[in-house]
Amino acid sequence: MPNLIEIKNLEKSFGKNQVLKNINEVVEKGQVICVIGPSGSGKSTFLRCLNVLEKPTKGQVIFENQDLTNISETALNKLRERMGMVFQSFNLFPNMNVLNNIKLAPLKVKMISEIETTKKAHELLEQVGLADKAEQFPANLSGGQQQRVAIARALAMNPEVMLFDEPTSALDPEMVGEVLKVMKDLAESGMTMIVVTHEMGFAKEVANQVWFMDEGFIQEKGSPNEFFVNPKTKRAKEFLSKVL
Ligand code: ADP
Ligand code: MG
Numbered sequence: 001m002p003n004l005i006e007i008k009n010l011e012k013s014f015g016k017n018q019v020l021k022n023i024n025e026v027v028e029k030g031q032v033i034c035v036i037g038p039s040g041s042g043k044s045t046f047l048r049c050l051n052v053l054e055k056p057t058k059g060q061v062i063f064e065n066q067d068l069t070n071i072s073e074t075a076l077n078k079l080r081e082r083m084g085m086v087f088q089s090f091n092l093f094p095n096m097n098v099l100n101n102i103k104l105a106p107l108k109v110k111m112i113s114e115i116e117t118t119k120k121a122h123e124l125l126e127q128v129g130l131a132d133k134a135e136q137f138p139a140n141l142s143g144g145q146q147q148r149v150a151i152a153r154a155l156a157m158n159p160e161v162m163l164f165d166e167p168t169s170a171l172d173p174e175m176v177g178e179v180l181k182v183m184k185d186l187a188e189s190g191m192t193m194i195v196v197t198h199e200m201g202f203a204k205e206v207a208n209q210v211w212f213m214d215e216g217f218i219q220e221k222g223s224p225n226e227f228f229v230n231p232k233t234k235r236a237k238e239f240l241s242k243v244l
Contacts, residue, residue, distance in 0.1 A: 001028040001029045001030055001031070002028065002029050003026050003027070003028055003029075003062075004027050004028060004029045004031075004063070004064075004160065004161055004192055005026070005027040005050065005061065005062065005063050005161065006025075006026050006027075006060070006061075006062040007023055007024060007025045007026070007027075007050070007059070007060075007061055007062075008024055008059055008060040008061075008062065009022055009023075009024060009058060009059035009060065010022070010023040010024070010046075010049060010056050010058070010059035010060070010061065011023075011056060011057050011058040011059055012042075012045055012046075012049055012054060012056050012057050013057045018216060019042045019045045019216050020042050020045055020046055020049065020056070020216045021215075021216040021217050022059075022217075023046065023059070023216075023217070023218055025211070025218060025221075027161070027192065027194065028192075029192055030190050030191075030192055031192055031193075031208050031209060032187045032191075032192075032193045032195070032206055032207050032208050032209075033193070033194045033195065033207060033208065033209045033210075033211055034195050034196075034197055034202070034203035034206070034207040034209075034210050034211070034224075035047070035194065035195065035196045035197075035210075035211045035213055036196075036197065036198065036200070036203060036210060036211070036212055036213070036239075037212055037213035037214050037219075037239065038214060038239060041213045041214045041215060041216065042213060042215075042216045043165075043196045043213050044165050044166075044196065046196075046213065047085075047163050047165050047194065047196055048165075049061065050063075050083070050163060050194070051068070051080050051083045051085060051163065052068045052069060052076060052080070053085075055069065056069050063079055063082075063083070064079060064082070064160070066079060081105075081109060081110070081157050081159070082157070082158075082159050082160040082161070083159055083160065083161050083162075083163060084154030084155060084157060084159035084161070084162040084163065085154060085162075085163045085164075085165070086147070086150050086151055086154055086162065086163070086164045086165070086167050087150075087165050087166075087167070088165060088166045088167065088169045088170045089170055090138075090143070090146040090147050090149070090150040090170075091150065092138040092146055092149055092150060092153070093138070094137070094138050094139060095137075096137075097134065097135050097136060097137050098125065098130070098133050098134050098135070098136050098137075098138070098141070098149050099118070099121050099122075099125075099134040099135065101138070101149060101153055102117075102120075102121040102124060102125070102149065102152050102153045102156045103117040103118060103121050103156070104153075105153070105156060105157055106120065106156050106157060109157075110157065117156070120156060121134070121152070121156060122134065124152035124155050124156055125149075125152055127152065127155075127182075127185070128148040128149070128151055128152045128182045129148065129178070129181075129182065130145060130148055130149065130152070133145065133149070142175060143170065143171045143172060143175050144171055144172075144174075144175030144176070144178045144179055145178075147167060147168070147171065147175075147179045148178065148179060148182050151167075151179075151182055151183070151186070155186075160192065161191075161192040161193070161194065162186065162191055162192070162193045162194075163193075163194050164183065164193065164194070164195040164196065164197070165196045166196055166197060166198065167179060167183070167195070167197070168180060168197070168199060169198065176199070180199060180202050183195070183202070183206070184202070184205070184206050187206050195207070198243065200228070200243060200244060203224055203228075204224045204228055205224075207224050208223065209221055209222065209223060209224075210222060210223070210224050210227040210228070212227065212231075212233070212235075212236045212239065214235045214236075214239070219233050219235055219236060220232055220233045220235075220236045228240065228244070
């Protein structure tokens with residue numbers, strides 16, 4: 001499979017705090033990568049560097065043959081549209097109904113027609129199991145439903161890759177499954193995904209590759225089978241003994 005994202009010598013510091021240390025990785029088209037690791041190890045910063053929500057201190061992020069760390073703001077924004085992102089907090093627009101939340105970016109940023117965005121939004125709501133919620137406002141939905149709308153909203157831009165930062169961490173336990181199910185379906189449809197998660201069951205079942213991050217490095221990576229059954233580094237063993 002062709003490389004979709006190439007991460008070269010990526011480093012990120014906040015003041016004296018070096019959070020990411022010389023990361024070199026490749027994401028192939030269609031891969032589902034789960035990034036796991038202890039709190040504070042740099043997972044969110046890593047994800048935010050991929051679409052340059054955080055500007056790397058050093059190194060390159062190559063996406064669609066362009067170095068995102070070294071292009072104009074306009075070009076960056078154009079490429080960012082092709083990287084969907086879903087956060088722990090859903091951040092839906094509270095003053096708009098579900099349909100308009102999903103339609104907004106394609107309508108305003110991509111200038112796609114009213115008719116087309118409406119049609120696509122309904123299809124996406126169907127896909128995330130919320131066909132009957134189009135007219136609802138976010139406040140009237142459960143956390144799990146809101147997060148599924150957030151996923152639909154990201155998909156409305158037709159992204160090439162989806163970045164998830166602990167999408168189920170803020171949810172009540174009974175709502176985690178419905179969101180993971182939508183993500184699993186998305187993975188099976190061939191979407192390239194990078195998922196920061198503490199859901200080890202999801203990582204085992206859905207990931208092609210697990211990247212274990214600790215202290216700003218990807219310390220270890222492998223198939224879920226390799227990683228969960230036979231972790232190589234002491235740090236990964238310690239981490240797994242706490243979470244499994
Ligand atoms: P994780 O997602 O693995 O919990 P983060 O990437 O959020 O880790 O954080 C890694 C480190 O970077 C932490 O020490 C955190 O305090 C620091 N950090 C993250 N974002 C910022 C920021 N905007 N300014 C300063 N320090 C930050
Ligand atoms: Mg984080």
